[in-house]
Amino acid sequence: MVNGKLENLENIMKKLFAALLAVFLAFSIAHVSAAAQKKLNVVVTLNYLKYVTEQVGGDKVTVTALANPKQDPHYVTPTPRMNEVTTNADLFIENGLSLDLWAKNVIDASGNPNIGVGNPGHLIATINVPVRELPTEVSRAWGDIHPQGNPHIWLDPLNVRIVAENIAARLQQIDPTNSGYYQQRLDAFKHRLDEKMYGSELLDLLGKKGGDILTRKTKDGELYSWLASRHLDAKLGGWMKMAEPLQGKEIISYHKTYIYFADRFGVKIAGELEEKPGIPPPAKHRDEVVDLVKRDGVKVILNDNFYSTDAADYVASKTGAKVIVTYIDVYSSPEANTYENLITYLLEKILKAAS
Amino acid sequence: MKYFLIAVGMFVCAGTIMAQQSAKDSQADTSETSIQRLRNEVNELRKEIQSLKTDSTTTSLTQVTEDDLDALEDNIDQRMQRLENKVDAVSRASAPIVLNPRMTAFINFAARHDNDTVYDAPGGSVISNRPFLRAVEMELGSAVDPYAEAVAIISLNSDAQQGFSVEAEEAYGLIKRLPILETAPLGLKVKIGRYLAPIGISNITHLHDLPWTTYPLVISKYLGGEHGNFFDSGFNPVGADFQFFLPSPVPSATFEMNADVLRGSELGISAGDPGGQTAYLGHLTLSQDWNNEHLLVLGVSGYTESGITTTNLVGGNLMYKWAPSEQRENHSFVGGGEIFFGDHTTPNPAGGTVTRKPYGWYTFAQYQFSYWTYAGLRYDWVQEPSNAQLVTREISVFVSYYTTEFLRFRLGFEHRTSDALAPNLNNTNSILFGANFVFGSHPVEPYWVNK
Structure with a gap:
């Protein structure tokens, strides 16, 4: 019966081509007319970018994140849905630094020419962020290294300030009529981050430029001495105050996820369970970590939620260190439903385990 | 003695001057006023001295700081210059490289052990009990200009026992927009050149990316070339492909269409036919994913x-994939299958025409047990294109x-029975070993399998 139908296939195919051409032309016209007066359609790779874009873009943007916030951001597999969602994007934002390499597949498959590299509709959010761990030798023999440096920049709130500035600048470029709106929301978001970082009392004392001054002093490693010289150290609040008990505390992490976080909050990363990034730890290296944990008295092992806990559990069983399974992206768990809550959640988890 | 006389002389002079001054003052002011005036003058002088001292100290410090700053600035300038030289040297050295295409190389090795003589295809070459360097591929890809990208995949393929052939397995330009059409309605992309035709799910995957050691038999026999499923690389005609999205009939699902115009007589079941007429290909895909975890x-x-x-071919494909977002246990599953119905009519030298209507299918499943290990199976059932009465079955x-x-x-095991082979060769068992090496700037894996 099926074979009988094949005899008319040629005619069917020709008619199908004609019908498709008509549909295509109709949608071309509809597409052009619908382009006017609408919210900016922003597609981002990771969920922290969605959060920041929403904070800056407000009700002038609709933002879609492609990755599931619980997924390993290195290994998101593009699906047809992602490609289709991206087809009508006005702006595509990726983290860059070779973390979300899969973004290129989505951009290519979307057929959206406005979001390709070299267009205003394409933004790498981490431009101007001071990147750490630039490799001196780029080879696959080192594992899944990132040639442009460690990409997990968003776990340092000062870097997210820069990301927000980058996003605001690009929104202002592609939507200049709402430039003032984006600037206002950027300033408000930065102020909220500053309050979380240093506490509102200290910010109020320092006035309008307080956030910028404290940010600069923090980046230069002069925050505590600068506050002491002005007898303001007792006024410090927020995450920086919260993290004081962690100063110099050593932790082990599965992957090099917490480099920026540790640097900002004074935690010392004694080592990683992975011997080489992206490759599960071999037994020999696992035992070396056991020795390290015993020697340095490390109490905490951070294990990203998408990595196996086998190695961490093994080290914990030999040393008594605590394994904490942590989420690293916004919306990944109820405690991390905002960026601010994500950082609070991480600090609380580590503080509790380290105490 | 001489100095003593000079000092006495100066003392006398000074005394004389002071005496004369004192005499004049006494003439004008009272002595009390005079004393006060002298005191004021002394105080003024003291202030001036203090002021000079302060100025002197300030001036001295400023000069020192400026010197330091100058030196520092010089030092920074020199270092900046050295850095600029380095950047310049690197950029000059790498400038010819950065605009080169990104390159990826693939080496695919396979060896087999068989319980009987095995041919690559009926009447073909013996391939049993030997190792093969099946394919060496070089993939080049780059933006051509703001409007297009180009990909070339040059393949050195093993032709069973016949040596190697060099083939442009894929070589196409991908146009996303034009100066006269800045936007792409429905996400239209146009591919022009030679490419793996979008017919089903296996044909668009290169040999080295397959989840099996060999192509499914129906792909090899109906779409592929002459060297059987151990060597073939699918149907890669010359033509133009128009890919775009369509409104989905199912809410939240994605509906994609490929419409192709191709050079004919290159499909497996019509290869070698005279004519070279134009062929048309259409492929519709309906897909849905849930939280990037389940994909149908x-x-x-x-x-x-x-x-x-005349050649007609219709096919259907189904694939389901599960990969949990939190890969703590490193488990995943992929399964599916494809079916193809052929209809091939050729002139009969004895008069009239001969029509063959074979069909074939396969189904597969694969489960990931750990970060490193995947295991699966595949079952193939296919009628020979030249004679639908002859069936080949294979489980692997x-x-x-x-x-x-x-x-x-x-590592794989295959058991095959075939009506197309002589009775003493129609029941074979084979052990297959493969190794695949990928190096260079490999893009992210295709979405439908494994990763």
Whole structure:
């Protein structure tokens, strides 16, 4: 019966081509007319970018994140849905630094020419962020290294300030009529981050430029001495105050996820369970970590939620260190439903385990 | 003595001057006023001295700081210059490289052990009990200009026992927009050149990316070339592909269409036919994913060409994939299958025409047991294109071990029965071993399998 139908296939195919051409032309016209007066359609790779874009873009943007916030951001597999969602994007934002390499597949498959590299509709959010761990030798023999440096920049709130500035600048470029709106929301978001970082009392004392001054002093490693010289150290609040008990505390992490976080909050990363990034730890290296944990008295092992806990559990069983399974992206768990809550959640988890 | 006389002389002079001054003052002011005036003058002098001292100190410090700053500035300038020289040297050295295409190389090795003589295809070359360097591929890709990208995949393929052939397995330009059409309605992309035709799910995957050691028999026999499923690389005609999205009939699902115009007589079941007429291909895919964890893909394909000979082919495909977002346990599953119905009419030298209507299908499943290990099976059932009465069946199991996504080893077992072979050769068991090496700037894995 099926074979009988094949005899008319040629005619069917020709008619199908004609019908498709008509549909295509109709949608071309509809597409052009619908382009006017609408919210900016922003597609981002990771969920922290969605959060920041929403904070800056407000009700002038609709933002879609492609990755599931619980997924390993290195290994998101593009699906047809992602490609289709991206087809009508006005702006595509990726983290860059070779973390979300899969973004290129989505951009290519979307057929959206406005979001390709070299267009205003394409933004790498981490431009101007001071990147750490630039490799001196780029080879696959080192594992899944990132040639442009460690990409997990968003776990340092000062870097997210820069990301927000980058996003605001690009929104202002592609939507200049709402430039003032984006600037206002950027300033408000930065102020909220500053309050979380240093506490509102200290910010109020320092006035309008307080956030910028404290940010600069923090980046230069002069925050505590600068506050002491002005007898303001007792006024410090927020995450920086919260993290004081962690100063110099050593932790082990599965992957090099917490480099920026540790640097900002004074935690010392004694080592990683992975011997080489992206490759599960071999037994020999696992035992070396056991020795390290015993020697340095490390109490905490951070294990990203998408990595196996086998190695961490093994080290914990030999040393008594605590394994904490942590989420690293916004919306990944109820405690991390905002960026601010994500950082609070991480600090609380580590503080509790380290105490 | 001489100094003593000079000092006495100066003392006398000074005394004389002071005496004269004192005399004048006494003439003008009272002595009390005079004393006060002198005191004021002394105080003024003291202030001036203090002021000079302060100025002197300030001036001295400023000069020192400026010197330091100058030196520092010089030092920074020199260092900046050295850095600029380095940047310049690197940029000059790498400038010819950065605009080169990104390159990826693939080496695919396979060896087999068989219980009997095995041919690559009926009447072909013996391939049993020997190792093969099946393919060496070089993939080049780059933006051509703001409007297009180009990809070339040059393949050195093993032709069973016949040596190697060099082929442009894929070589196409991908146009996303034009100066006269800045936007792409429905996400239209136009591919022009030679490419793996979008017919089903296996044909668009290169040999080295397959989750099995060999192509499914129906792909090899109906779409592929002359060297059988151990060597073939699918149907890669010359033509133009128009890919775009359509409004989905199912809410939240994605509906994609490929419409192709191709050079005919290159499909497996029509290869070698005279004519070279134009062929048309359409492929519709309906897919849905849930939280990037579950993916379901349904597809239908149709191919037609007519001239001296007529070839029609329709197919359907189904694929389901599960990969949990939190890969703590490193488990995943992928399963599916494809079916194709052929209809091939050729002139009969004895008069009239001869029509063959074979069909074939396969189904597969694969489960990931750990970060490194995947295991699966595949069942093939296919009628010979030249004679639908002859059926080949094959069941295969395989285990794949990945050190990373760039290096894979695979061990498999195949049991095949075929009506197309002589009775003493129609029941074979084979053990297959494969190794796959990928190096260079490999893009992210295709979405439908494994990763």
